[in-house]
Amino acid sequence: MVTRDRIDHALAIAGQPDPNAVLLETVQELATARGTRPGWRAVPTTAVAKHPRPTLVIWGDRDRVLPARHPDSAGRLLPHAETRLVPGVGHMPQLECPDTFAAHVLTFLTAADRGDNFPPQDSANSS
Structure with a gap:
């Protein structure tokens, strides 16, 4: 890429x-x-x-660079993706809330390793 x-x-x-x-x-x-x-x-x-591969999109709901409506676009482009919208966080959740970010990533990777989040699930299962 x-x-x-x-x-x-x-x-x-x-x-x-x-x-x-x-x-x-x-x-x-x-x-x-x-x-x-x-x-x-x-x-x-x-x-x-x-x-498509297991994909996780993490976004801050206070992102002023790429506003929080962008995960909706990501969902349309990547219907297999799981989305996590992090409250009170801006453009860099990995820096602004590293523990929350890491928890989301680790949960996602654990599920991916087990095959739980792939093949793609219904988008209603995303949060």
């Missing part, structure tokens, strides 16, 4: 000394006023949808 061009682009952005320039370039590359550029996510989402 990660291409050489994406890696080179990320490294070029990361090497810039001005955080505002980094933010602006990132936004211009990934988004429009209407949201994420469809072309940016088309390749990975198409590949993931073609080859």
Whole structure:
């Protein structure tokens, strides 16, 4: 999923000394006023949808970068995915609530190892 061009682009952005320039370039590359550029996510989402695997989407309900409505889009793109919406958390649940994040991931991985969450379940079973 990660291409050489994406890696080179990320490294070029990361090497810039001005955080505002980094933010602006990132936004211009990934988004429009209407949201994420469809072309940016088309390749990975198409590949993931073609080859469904146990997938966990964890999102903060106070994410101001990618608002909490995005997991609904993820659910449409990845109907096999389980979604966890974490209350009171922003864009980086892995940093903002690492224990909760780890608990979700460990529960998911344990179920995946047993085969409990795959093949895909009815989306009503997601929380």
